[in-house]
Amino acid sequence: SGIILKKFKVFAGEPAPFVMELPPYHWPTLTNLLASTWERGWSFIKRAGTLILASSIVLWFLQSFGIVxxxxxxxxxxxxxLLADLGRMLAWIFVPLGWAGDMAWKATVATFTGLIAKEEVVNTFGVLYAGLGEVSEEGTEIWAAVAADFSAVTAWSFLIFNLLCAPCFAAMGAIKREMNNWKWTLASIGYMCGFAYVVSLIVYQIGGLLTGEVTFNVFSVVAFALLGLLLVLLFRKGYCGRDDTIQTAMALESGK
Known part of the structure; x- marks a missing residue:
């Protein structure tokens, strides 16, 4: 992705050097170690006891009640x-990625709750597949149900999309602070989601053809076209601006 982007005019130019001064390293003191451990541990406890707990309660309510x-x-x-109804309203977006059937709305809901925090994806699966039951740390209680919904190719499609798409809301806020520009912030988030969708589509459609899970269809054509486009963008010659042209001409004149 970085190689592709740097070949466009907006990102072209000489790479800027990165210099970072490293502090002198030494063995940590017990006081600093305990203070750092407490700070990080308490930060997670607060988030687990507020945001994650609250979202778990909302998820439980939505998946336990419905209109009958x-x-x-x-x-x-x-x-x-109710949660299934909400998920189905958006699940059609991910049909080309192989998210179909009863797993489609579950994968869609998990993806959107992952925008709160990526660990919410695991929490959501625990709620949706275990229902009112408890799930151990190893998750053995839900693996059979998850395996029944996901094939190997759809699992790769789901994982790749969630790993490459926009990060959690906290990270989005950090992007906004660093860029200090809503246009570039939205462009960054949109690019990450679009790139994730494209790669996931390619993996599912072409991988599904190889495993026999997918029959050749219009999305297969789109997947091959997108793969070809990515390869062209990856190996094409980069943007050559006015300064680059002048430097090239001077190098040729000097015989270098």
Whole structure:
């Protein structure tokens, strides 16, 4: 992605040197170690006890209740829950990535809760696949249900999209502070989401053809076209501006 971007005019130019002065390293003191451990641990406890807990409660409510016979009531099947209805409204976006069937809305909900914090993806799966039951640290209680919904190719598609797409809201805020420009902030977030979608689409469609899970379709054509475009952008000659042209001409004249 970096190689592709630097070949466009807006990112062209000589690379700026990066210089960082390293402090003298020494063994940490027990006081500093305990203070740092407490600060980081308490920070996680506050986030786990507020944001993550609150989102878990909301997720549990939405997946436990649904509209039955025109009224709000408890449902045993979370596929008819309020959360499923919300997920299905957006799940069509990810159909080319292989997110289909009952897993589509679950993967979609997990992806959007991942914008709160990436660990929310795991938390969401725990709620959706375990229901009211408890999940151990190893997650053995839900693996069978997850494996029934995800094939190897769709699992790669889901993981790749969530790893490459826009980070959590806190990281987005950091991007805004660093860039100090809403246009570049939105462009960065949009680029990450678009790049994630493209790579995930290529992986699912072409990987699915190789494994026999996908039959050749219009999205397969799109995937091959996008793969070709990425390769062209990756290996094409970069932007040559006026300064580069002058430097090249001077080098040729001097025989260098």
């Amino acid at each position: 016979n025109g009224s709000l009531s408890l449902v045993e099947d979370n596929n008819v829950s």
